[in-house]
Amino acid sequence: MEYEAVIGLEVHAQVHTRSKMFCACPVVPDTGNLPPNTYVCPVCLALPGALPVVNRQAVALGIRAALALHCAVQPLSVFARKSYFYPDLPKGYQITQYAHPLARNGYLEVDVSQRFCRIGITRIHLEEDTGKLYHGNDGTRVDFNRAGVPLLEIVSEPDMRSPDEARAYAMALRDVLVYLGLNTGDMEKGMIRFEANVSIRPQGSGTLGTRTEIKNLNSFRALSRAVDAEIARQIAILNSGGQVTLKTLGWDAAGEQLFVQRNKEQAHDYRYFPDPDIPPLAVTPEWVASIAASLPELPRARKARWVAHYGLREEDAALLVPDRALAGYFEAAVKHGLGCGVAPQDVANWMTGEVFRLLKARTSGITGARVSPERLAALLRLLYVEDAINVASAKKILEVMFETGESPERVVERLGLSQISDPALLEAVATRVIRDSPTQVAQYLDGKEPLIGWFVGQIMRETRGKAEPGQAQEIARVFLERERSNRF
Amino acid sequence: MIALCDLTAHEALDLLRSGEITSVALTASALDRILAVDNDVCAYLTLTPEQALAEASAADALRRAGQDLPLLGIPVAFKDNLSTRGIPTSCGSRMLDGYVPPYDATVVRRVKEAGAVVLGKTNMDAFAMGSSTENSAFFPTHNPWDLARVPGGSSGGSAAAVAAGEALLALGSDTGGSVRQPAALCGVVGVRPTYGLCSRYGLIAFASSLDQVGPVARDVTDAALLLGVIAGHDPADSTSRLDSGSDYTAYLARKDLAGLRVGVLQSHPEDGIQAEVADATRRALKTLRDLGAELVDVSLPHGVYALSTYYLIAPAEASANLARFDGVRYGFRAAADTVEALFSRARGAGFGPEVKRRIMLGTYALSAGYYEAFYIQAQKVRTLIRADFDAAFEAVDVIVGPTSPTTAFMLGERVADPLEMYRADALTLSQALAGIPAISVPCGFDAAGLPVGLQITAPEMQELRMLQVAFAFEQATDWHRRRPSLIESS
Numbered sequence: 001m002e003y004e005a006v007i008g009l010e011v012h013a014q015v016h017t018r019s020k021m022f023c024a025c026p027v028v029p030d031t032g033n034l035p036p037n038t039y040v041c042p043v044c045l046a047l048p049g050a051l052p053v054v055n056r057q058a059v060a061l062g063i064r065a066a067l068a069l070h071c072a073v074q075p076l077s078v079f080a081r082k083s084y085f086y087p088d089l090p091k092g093y094q095i096t097q098y099a100h101p102l103a104r105n106g107y108l109e110v111d112v113s114q115r116f117c118r119i120g121i122t123r124i125h126l127e128e129d130t131g132k133l134y135h136g137n138d139g140t141r142v143d144f145n146r147a148g149v150p151l152l153e154i155v156s157e158p159d160m161r162s163p164d165e166a167r168a169y170a171m172a173l174r175d176v177l178v179y180l181g182l183n184t185g186d187m188e189k190g191m192i193r194f195e196a197n198v199s200i201r202p203q204g205s206g207t208l209g210t211r212t213e214i215k216n217l218n219s220f221r222a223l224s225r226a227v228d229a230e231i232a233r234q235i236a237i238l239n240s241g242g243q244v245t246l247k248t249l250g251w252d253a254a255g256e257q258l259f260v261q262r263n264k265e266q267a268h269d270y271r272y273f274p275d276p277d278i279p280p281l282a283v284t285p286e287w288v289a290s291i292a293a294s295l296p297e298l299p300r301a302r303k304a305r306w307v308a309h310y311g312l313r314e315e316d317a318a319l320l321v322p323d324r325a326l327a328g329y330f331e332a333a334v335k336h337g338l339g340c341g342v343a344p345q346d347v348a349n350w351m352t353g354e355v356f357r358l359l360k361a362r363t364s365g366i367t368g369a370r371v372s373p374e375r376l377a378a379l380l381r382l383l384y385v386e387d388a389i390n391v392a393s394a395k396k397i398l399e400v401m402f403e404t405g406e407s408p409e410r411v412v413e414r415l416g417l418s419q420i421s422d423p424a425l426l427e428a429v430a431t432r433v434i435r436d437s438p439t440q441v442a443q444y445l446d447g448k449e450p451l452i453g454w455f456v457g458q459i460m461r462e463t464r465g466k467a468e469p470g471q472a473q474e475i476a477r478v479f480l481e482r483e484r485s486n487r488f
Numbered sequence: 489m490i491a492l493c494d495l496t497a498h499e500a501l502d503l504l505r506s507g508e509i510t511s512v513a514l515t516a517s518a519l520d521r522i523l524a525v526d527n528d529v530c531a532y533l534t535l536t537p538e539q540a541l542a543e544a545s546a547a548d549a550l551r552r553a554g555q556d557l558p559l560l561g562i563p564v565a566f567k568d569n570l571s572t573r574g575i576p577t578s579c580g581s582r583m584l585d586g587y588v589p590p591y592d593a594t595v596v597r598r599v600k601e602a603g604a605v606v607l608g609k610t611n612m613d614a615f616a617m618g619s620s621t622e623n624s625a626f627f628p629t630h631n632p633w634d635l636a637r638v639p640g641g642s643s644g645g646s647a648a649a650v651a652a653g654e655a656l657l658a659l660g661s662d663t664g665g666s667v668r669q670p671a672a673l674c675g676v677v678g679v680r681p682t683y684g685l686c687s688r689y690g691l692i693a694f695a696s697s698l699d700q701v702g703p704v705a706r707d708v709t710d711a712a713l714l715l716g717v718i719a720g721h722d723p724a725d726s727t728s729r730l731d732s733g734s735d736y737t738a739y740l741a742r743k744d745l746a747g748l749r750v751g752v753l754q755s756h757p758e759d760g761i762q763a764e765v766a767d768a769t770r771r772a773l774k775t776l777r778d779l780g781a782e783l784v785d786v787s788l789p790h791g792v793y794a795l796s797t798y799y800l801i802a803p804a805e806a807s808a809n810l811a812r813f814d815g816v817r818y819g820f821r822a823a824a825d826t827v828e829a830l831f832s833r834a835r836g837a838g839f840g841p842e843v844k845r846r847i848m849l850g851t852y853a854l855s856a857g858y859y860e861a862f863y864i865q866a867q868k869v870r871t872l873i874r875a876d877f878d879a880a881f882e883a884v885d886v887i888v889g890p891t892s893p894t895t896a897f898m899l900g901e902r903v904a905d906p907l908e909m910y911r912a913d914a915l916t917l918s919q920a921l922a923g924i925p926a927i928s929v930p931c932g933f934d935a936a937g938l939p940v941g942l943q944i945t946a947p948e949m950q951e952l953r954m955l956q957v958a959f960a961f962e963q964a965t966d967w968h969r970r971r972p973s974l975i976e977s978s
Contacts, residue, residue, distance in 0.1 A: 046812040048693075048813075049593055049688075049691050049693065051724060053723065053725075053726050083807075083811060087830075091808075092813075093808050271859075276697035277726060
C-alpha cells in the first residue's frame, strides 16, 4: 500500500530580549560560555516568595512574529502553569500559555523544490526556558543562567507531507524569525529547537493515523533524518500488520537513530491551570497596529522582489536572502550598481562567489567587512562597464580591498592593474610569445588547437594579468593563423 | 504603671516624638517581655535582639537629628513566611529550616524604611496551612489568655506576640482568615486588606490568588498606621493594584456612625457559632446601632459553598506553589542516588502532614479528568460568592458578624479532625474568595475570659470606611484595652 506522511512541527525559538521573560536578569545568547549561575535572581531561581512580571518586550516580539506569520493576535491571553518535577525547572512548573495563547490561525508560505506550500500555524505562545543540566563523573550540576529566557513556541498544522517539506518549513520559519530580529538563528547554540509530530495514512485517506512525537531536534538535518526514519518505522509497522502507538521519541543525532522516551501510559499530566501570579495579558489593537507598522519585508517577499525586479536567478536570491545583514548589503550594492550600469545578477555572482569566499576566511561577517556596498559596485563598474580591469585583477583587487579597506581605484593604481586595451601593445606581446615558442606553435599548427589557451596564458603572464583575456585570445588566434599561412 | 511594651504604637510614637522615651528603652522593654513570657507563649521562631537594639539606637540617633518616620523606633515582628534578608525564614516548616533569604519582601522593606525595629520572626502553621499554629514544624504557640489554648492560625505567632506585649505591631498573612481568626482568638486587631492592596513579593506563597499580608495590632489606629506603611503598588507583584495606598490614620476621627448601613448576616445552626460569641456579636451590633448605624439584614446565598470552594482553589494553587521545594537549590535536602529519590525524600521528610494533605487535594483537583469538575467549578462558585457581596453592598455599607465561630479552643482538640479545624475559618473564607477587606476587632469575652472578635467586612478598596467603623466601635467600647493576666504576673 502507498502511504502518505502527515507532519506537524512545534518550534521553540529563544526570543532575544534585553531581560528574561519574568525577571530583570539579562538575556545572554550564549549562556554556555558564562560561569554557571551568574545571571540569576530570586525570580529565575524560584526562591520562596519571588513573583514573575511579564516582559513587555518579549510580548512585543511575540506579536511581531505572530503578525509576520499572519496570525490573529488575541486581545486577551493567559499564562498558565505546566507542572512537572525536574531539576532544571526551578519552580516545579513552567510558566507557559495553554488554553489562551498569544496568537492563533496563521500560515507561512514555503517553497519546496520549486513547489509552493502554505503551512498553517495553529498557535503561537510565549513561555520560559529551563536551566541546563551538566552530567559529570562526580554527579549532575545545574546552571540556571538560561532559566527564564523567553521562548516563542510556534505550533504548525499537520500540513507537511514529507521530510523535505518539514525541513523547508523549518528553514523558512528560521529565516523569518531571524529577519524579525528576535533570534540569531544559530542552531548549534540551540537558539531554535524542533519537535515533530508524525503519522502516516494510506495515500488519499482523509483521516489521520496515530501520531508519535519526536522531541529535541536541534538541526535541520536531524529534523529531516528523524522524520524520515519515523515514517519508515511506521510504514514497516503497518506493513507487518501492526499498529502505531502513541509515543514520545528522541533522536540520537550521532547514531542517526530514534529511541523511545515515553510510552502513552507514561505520559505526564501537566495539570495546567492559569497562573494566579499573572493577570491575563491584554493586547490592545493600537499596540498591534504599531508593531505591524514596523514589520520589515520578509525573506520570501524580498526574494520574489529580487527575482521580479532585478531579474535575479532564483537560486542566487535564495542564497542571499536569509541573512538579513548580507541581504541588506547585497541590496545596497545593487542600488549603487544600477546607478552606473552594473547588472544585479553580476553583483549576485560576485556576492555568492568572491564575497562569500572572502567572508568565510574571516570571522567578522558582512557587518564587519571593510568593503562598503558602494565600493563593491565601483569595482564591478571598473570590470563590467569601463573594461578597465579583467576578472582576475578584479578578484585580486577585491581581496586587497577586504584587507586594507581601500577604494578599488586606489588599489588599481597602486598595484598597476589597469587593463591593457591598446591592441598594438598586445600584438607586440603576442609576436614575442610566438617567436619564443616554436615547439608549441608547431604542435598547434599540427592540429592541437586547445593549445590556444596556453598562448593566452603566456600573454597574460607577460602583461602581468592586465590583458583582457578575450582580446588576448583573439589576437593569439589571428597571429597563429598568420603563422600557418606563412608556412605554406 | 504599665510596661513600655504594652503601649500601642501610636501612644509610643507620641512619647518618642516628645522625647519622653527612647526606642532603645521601648525595644528593651519588648525584649524583656519576650524573655519573661515567650518560654510559655512560644510566639517567636527567630529572635534578633542585638540587631533590634542596634536598630533602636540608630532610630534614636535619627530622631535626635530631627528626623521622623511613620514607625521610627517601633519594635515589630514579622510572620515567618515573609522573606527577611539575612534572617532565617522557615515558613514554619522543616522544608525551609535554615533557609536565609537574600532579599526582603516588599512589605518588610517598607516597614523597615518606615523606621521600625525588627524583633524577629513569628511562629505559624507550616506554609500558613492551619488555624491553630499547631501545624508549625517546630512547636505550637500558646494563647496568652490561656496557655492551654491555641492562639488561632496560621498567624498565631504574630497575634500572640502582639497580645502578650512581645511586639507592638506585627505582620501576618491572611489566605482564608489567617490574620483575622488569630486576632479574634488573641483579643487583638487584625486586618485582611483588599486583594492587591499590599505586595505579595517576598511572601512565601500558599495560595497566590488569596494570599494577602495584613497588620496585627492592639487597636484600630495602630492597624491603620501599619496598613498605610505596607499598602501601595509594587511593580514586582503583577497582581498588586495601581490605585492603592493612603494614610488611613488621618481619617480616624468620627465617633458616631449616623447614616451608616450595617449588613447583618442571619447565622445558620450549621455555622456552629458558640452562644457566647453570638451574644457578644449581638451586643456589638447594638453598640453600632447606638452610634447611629442602621442594621439591615443581608444574605450571601452562596456563602455555604465558601468552605468547599476555598478547599479546592487554595490547595490547587498550593500544589504548584510548593513544587519549588525540591531540595535542589535551598532548604531541606535528603541524600539520594537518583533525582526521583532526591525529590521524594526531600518532600516526604520536609513537609508536614497538613501540607502534604493539601498538596494532594490540590494535585487531585487539577488532574486531567477532574479539573473541570473541581477547579473550574470552584472558580465559578467563587464568582458567585463575589457577586453575592456586590449585591449585598448595594444595600449596605459594611457587613458585620463574628470573626470566628468559637473562642480559642484547646491545644490538641482539633488536631485529629482536619475538617473540624477547617471550620474555624468558616466565617473568614468568603471575604478572601471575594478579594475584599475585613477587619477583626475585640468585642467581648466568653465566660472563660477568652476574647471574642467582631468582623467588619467592606467592599473592595473601602479600607477607609472599614477602619472608620472599627474605630468608632472601638471608641465606644474598651475591649481592646484589656490585657491577658499573664502580663501582670510577668
